[in-house]
Amino acid sequence: MFNSYESNTLEYDPDLCIKCGMCSIVCPHGVFSPNEKVARLVEPQSCMECGACQLNCPTGAISVDSGVGCAYAMILAALKGTDEVSCGGEDSSCCK
């Protein structure tokens, strides 16, 4: 109750892991075990879906429906009827 952040879209297939350690390096929330060569999901509920791990995983072992978790941008996009926007546009004053 009153927690919309219990689950997210992060998925990880350990079979594809080549143990490069990139995911634990780029994750700002310690979702993948740090300082271990074998990637392990240790805190999946802390994922903010920034997509850094997916982008830097050379084998595509990680998938996440990434985007910017900003209500302002999402509501604005819904009102304008565009796709969900991200922040920092030329004419958007959202998020710096």
Add this chain to the structure above:
Amino acid sequence: MSDILTVSIPSKVRSAASHISLADQWDHLKARWGVNRSGHRVKPGLYALGNPTPDSPVLVTANYTLSFDKLRSSLKGIDCYILVLDTRGINVWCAAGKGTFGTGELVHRIKATGLNDVVSHRVLILPQLGATGVAAHEVKQQSGFKVEYGPVRAEDLPEYLKTHKADPEMRKVHFTLPDRVVLIPVDFIKVLLPMILAAFLLFLFGESLMAVGIVAAVIAGVVLFPILLPWLPTTDFSSKGFILGGLVALIFAAFSFFGETPASGWVRAGWVLIYMLVLPPITAYLALNFTGSTTFTSVTGVRREIFTYVPVMGYMFGSGVLLLIILTLITILGGL
């Protein structure tokens, strides 16, 4: 002829200092208050800090003055190159989310600055939060440069540069009280005009307590909420906002009910209802919008919040305003 064609163009390396001048601080202040929002830019390109040699490290950043200045001021006494990407005056993390601090721009900027000829090594140090827009393995493939992700915060760079290893703490992003407080002015400026307009309108119609109530609810949403964020109960921003806005509304409802007015009991009760319906959704909506400023809310969670709470906010606010109009009209027309 062929010699001329193969000789690389001498790259233009600008010089930078680690000192932050008064003019820089003035620029930072304006940026924090939303003055000339996207005009706080550094020229993209390559900069020399101190007296770098071809072996010196190359650090990459965004062309937002706050980002560039944070980086250079953290590197006092360190000789290095700074490669500034064109992120259109947006900070590293936001630009990475948008892709402007991205693989394409990085590879392009490496070539445009002739970095190949300036340094003898092939390593770039990027801020960790840039990883949202940059695929390290693709940069290597396309430019020959190996991307190394440094710490989240520039202040940890001197430590990082000693070993090229970041401990887990350096890799974690935080959202401390000072982190939250610096964000307040920009959001406050954004809501200032509508807030004044609404308050002024209510004042004109003789509803001065309600005018103050609106101002209080807005300030609760954009000033108090960011400060109190970790201490407000529940996880969702909207529910936290409803709690905070509810407390504000209770104060005004009490003032209205127990204040000295000639109004009858049921009119007073009506006002209590109006305050409880109108004020909490204002604070809750502004609280929900703060998700975009945080360092941890996921798009899935925020979407869920929007679907759960925005309709409730709309119904509450709408019916509250309707009741407000009816009651104000009755009062003006001299009835009851």
